[in-house]
Amino acid sequence: MNGQKKIAIIGAGVAGLAAGIYAQLHGFRTTIYEKSSVPGGACMGWTQDGLPIEGSMRFLAGTQEGTPLYDCWNEVDALRDTMFVNPDSFFTVEDSGETISFCEDLDTFCSNAEKISPEDSRLLQQFRAFVLKAQGHVLQTQKPVDLMSPLEALRVNSANGEVNKLLARLHNVPLVDFAQKFHHPALRCAFRQVLPPGSTLAYLVLCYAKFISGDIAVPVGGSRRIIKRMTDMYLKNDGELQVNAPVKEIIAANGAARGVILESGERLLTHWVISACDPAYTCRKLLQDRYAMEKKLQLRFAAPEAYPTFSLVRLFFSAPADSLPLARTLSFATDVIPAAGEGQSRLTVTQFSDDPLFVQKGRAELCADVPMPGKRAFKYWESLSVQHGAYQVEIDRLASAVQLALEKRFPEMKGQLKYLRCHTPMTYADRLNAFHGSCVAFVPTAQSRPAQLTGRLPGLSHMLLAGQWLGDTAGMHTALVQGKFAVQRLCHDERILWD
Ligand SMILES: Cc1cc2nc3c(=O)[nH]c(=O)nc-3n(C[C@H](O)[C@H](O)[C@H](O)COP(=O)(O)OP(=O)(O)OC[C@H]3O[C@@H](n4cnc5c(N)ncnc54)[C@H](O)[C@@H]3O)c2cc1C
Missing domain, CATH: 3.50.50.60 (FAD/NAD(P)-binding domain)
Structure with a gap:
C-alpha cells in the first residue's frame, strides 16, 4: 500500500x-x-439509425x-x-483485372499469386519465408526497458533472437521498394496498398505473420x-x-x-x-x-x-449486408476522387458483416477510407475548417464522389447505400487533440x-x-x-x- x-x-x-x-x-x-x-x-464505436458502427478498429x-x-x-x-472473428484475409487488392488477397493461409496466398505471376515465384517464396520466420516474434510487455537490468534487457532481446535480426534487416527496406521488384502490376499494387505510405517490409511481414497465426483478429x-x-x-x-x-x-x-x-x-x-x-x-x-x-x-x-503520421477521411455508410464485398478490407481502383486538393484513384473499404453484432435488419456498416497522410493533408482540412461553410461543402463533395465510386464498383448497392457521416483529420484533431489529426501515431x-x-x-x-x-x-x-x-x-x- x-x-x-x-x-x-x-x-x-x-x-x-x-x-x-x-x-x-x-x-x-x-x-x-x-x-x-x-x-x-x-x-x-456508436449506434446510428439503430445500426452499430465501428469507428476505428x-x-x-x-x-x-x-x-x-x-x-x-x-x-x-x-x-x-470474447469470441473472435478471423476474417479470411488481412487485406485484398483488385488491380489490373486480378485479385490479390493476403489470406489467412500463407501457402494459398503464395500459390494464388504465383498462378497470376509465375515469374514472381522466387520473390513470393522469399516473402513466405520471412513471414514464417516472423511468426516466432513475441511483443515485449513485461516491463519497460529503462526499468530492466542489463541482464533482463539481454534476455528479452534474445527471446526474439533470430527474428529480431531478420526484422532489423527488413526494416531497412521500404515496402514501396519491395513492391517495385514484382513483375506483375497487381502484385506491385497489392504490396504498395496494404499498409500506410512509408511503411517498411518488416512491418508488413510482422503484421501478416501475426494475422496468419491468429494473434491479430477482430473481437x-x-x-x-x-x-x-x-x-x-x-x-x-x-x-x-x-x-x-x-x-x-x-x-x-x-x-x-x-x-x-x-x-x-x-x-x-x-x-x-x-x-x-x-x-x-x-x-x-x-x-x-x-x-x-x-x-x-x-x-x-x-x-x-x-516519422510520418497517418490519417484519413473515413466515410461511413450503411448497406444491405448481402451486397457487401466478400473481403473484410478491399482496395480497388476508381475514377479520380478529388481529395485534399489532389486526386485519389483508389478506395479502401472495410465491411463489418462478419460480426453478427454489427448486422441489424439485414444491413451493416461499410466504411470507405481516403488516405490523408501527414501535415499537408491536415493543413488542407484545417484551412477549410476556418472558412465558413467550406469544410462541409468539401465533405459533401467527397461523400458524393465516394458514393458514386461505390455504386460503380458494386452495382447491386445502387439506391441501397445510406451515407451516415464522415470523419476527417480535423475530427481527430478536435476530438482527441491528436497531432496533425492523426489516426495512428x-x-x-x-x-x-x-x-x-x-x-x-x-x-x-x-x-x-x-x-x-x-x-x-x-x-x-x-x-x-x-x-x-x-x-x-x-x-x-x-x-x-x-x-
Ligand atoms: C480510423 C481509425 C482506425 C484505427 N484502426 C486501428 C486498428 O485497426 N487497430 C488498432 O490497433 N488501432 C487502430 N487505430 C488506432 C488506435 O485506435 C489508437 O492507436 C489507440 O486507440 C490510441 O489510444 P491512446 O489511448 O494512446 O490515445 P487516444 O485514444 O487518442 O486517447 C487520448 C484521450 O485523451 C483525451 N484528451 C485529449 N486532450 C484532453 C484534455 N485536454 N483533457 C482531457 N482529455 C483529453 C481524448 O479525448 C482521448 O479520449 C485506429 C484509429 C483510428 C482513428
Missing part, C-alpha cells in the same frame, strides 16, 4: 484506462479526466491465448469471454465492447472517471507536477500526473512549453520524413529508428506520458502496453513492488 497517493490521468483512451486500472490495482487513488462525453478516445493485436500481449488485455479485462462487438469492459474494470476497482472534463493545464511547481486545472476552473492537487493524450499537445498546451519531451521523442515530432519507416523512450519529461518529476505515441508502432495494443509501462515507472519511483 502507498498511503493512497493520488494520480490525475488525462484522457480515457485505451492508454488512460489501462493506466487507471493498473494504478488502482497497485493501491493508488486515480481520477481520469476525459474531455469527451464518453471514454474510448480513438478507439470508438479493423484488427486488434494480441488475440492469441498464451501470449504476453493477450495476458495484458486480460489484466485490464478487455477480452473476457466480436468491436471497439465499443473493449472500452466498456475496460471502463467497468476501472470503476469496479474504485477508479473515478470524469467525462466532459477537459484539462486546461498541468500544475507544475518546483520541478514537479502537482495536479491539473480543468477548463471549468477547478484545481485538483495530486501526487502524480499521467498524460495519456498526445505528447506534443501535452507539452505545448497543457504545460505551456515550460517543459519539453525527452530528446528522442522530440526528434520524432520534428522529422516527418522519418508514427508509421515505422526505413529511416525511423526504434528508441527506448521513457515517457518522462526532463526537469519535471511526478509526471509521465502514456499512449500510442511512445511505441515504435502505433495501435491499441501499443496504447495498452504504454499505459501499463507508465504505472510501472511510477511504482518504481515510489518504491512499490510490481506484482
Whole structure:
C-alpha cells in the first residue's frame, strides 16, 4: 500500500484506462479526466439509425491465448469471454483485372499469386519465408526497458533472437521498394496498398505473420465492447472517471507536477500526473512549453520524413449486408476522387458483416477510407475548417464522389447505400487533440529508428506520458502496453513492488 497517493490521468483512451486500472490495482487513488462525453478516445464505436458502427478498429493485436500481449488485455479485462472473428484475409487488392488477397493461409496466398505471376515465384517464396520466420516474434510487455537490468534487457532481446535480426534487416527496406521488384502490376499494387505510405517490409511481414497465426483478429462487438469492459474494470476497482472534463493545464511547481486545472476552473492537487493524450499537445498546451519531451521523442515530432503520421477521411455508410464485398478490407481502383486538393484513384473499404453484432435488419456498416497522410493533408482540412461553410461543402463533395465510386464498383448497392457521416483529420484533431489529426501515431519507416523512450519529461518529476505515441508502432495494443509501462515507472519511483 502507498498511503493512497493520488494520480490525475488525462484522457480515457485505451492508454488512460489501462493506466487507471493498473494504478488502482497497485493501491493508488486515480481520477481520469476525459474531455469527451464518453471514454474510448480513438478507439470508438456508436449506434446510428439503430445500426452499430465501428469507428476505428479493423484488427486488434494480441488475440492469441498464451501470449504476453493477450495476458495484458486480460489484466485490464478487455477480452473476457470474447469470441473472435478471423476474417479470411488481412487485406485484398483488385488491380489490373486480378485479385490479390493476403489470406489467412500463407501457402494459398503464395500459390494464388504465383498462378497470376509465375515469374514472381522466387520473390513470393522469399516473402513466405520471412513471414514464417516472423511468426516466432513475441511483443515485449513485461516491463519497460529503462526499468530492466542489463541482464533482463539481454534476455528479452534474445527471446526474439533470430527474428529480431531478420526484422532489423527488413526494416531497412521500404515496402514501396519491395513492391517495385514484382513483375506483375497487381502484385506491385497489392504490396504498395496494404499498409500506410512509408511503411517498411518488416512491418508488413510482422503484421501478416501475426494475422496468419491468429494473434491479430477482430473481437466480436468491436471497439465499443473493449472500452466498456475496460471502463467497468476501472470503476469496479474504485477508479473515478470524469467525462466532459477537459484539462486546461498541468500544475507544475518546483520541478514537479502537482495536479491539473480543468477548463471549468477547478484545481485538483495530486501526487502524480499521467498524460495519456498526445505528447506534443501535452507539452505545448497543457504545460505551456515550460517543459519539453525527452530528446528522442522530440526528434520524432520534428522529422516527418522519418516519422510520418497517418490519417484519413473515413466515410461511413450503411448497406444491405448481402451486397457487401466478400473481403473484410478491399482496395480497388476508381475514377479520380478529388481529395485534399489532389486526386485519389483508389478506395479502401472495410465491411463489418462478419460480426453478427454489427448486422441489424439485414444491413451493416461499410466504411470507405481516403488516405490523408501527414501535415499537408491536415493543413488542407484545417484551412477549410476556418472558412465558413467550406469544410462541409468539401465533405459533401467527397461523400458524393465516394458514393458514386461505390455504386460503380458494386452495382447491386445502387439506391441501397445510406451515407451516415464522415470523419476527417480535423475530427481527430478536435476530438482527441491528436497531432496533425492523426489516426495512428508514427508509421515505422526505413529511416525511423526504434528508441527506448521513457515517457518522462526532463526537469519535471511526478509526471509521465502514456499512449500510442511512445511505441515504435502505433495501435491499441501499443496504447495498452504504454499505459501499463507508465504505472510501472511510477511504482518504481515510489518504491512499490510490481506484482
Ligand atoms: C480510423 C481509425 C482506425 C484505427 N484502426 C486501428 C486498428 O485497426 N487497430 C488498432 O490497433 N488501432 C487502430 N487505430 C488506432 C488506435 O485506435 C489508437 O492507436 C489507440 O486507440 C490510441 O489510444 P491512446 O489511448 O494512446 O490515445 P487516444 O485514444 O487518442 O486517447 C487520448 C484521450 O485523451 C483525451 N484528451 C485529449 N486532450 C484532453 C484534455 N485536454 N483533457 C482531457 N482529455 C483529453 C481524448 O479525448 C482521448 O479520449 C485506429 C484509429 C483510428 C482513428
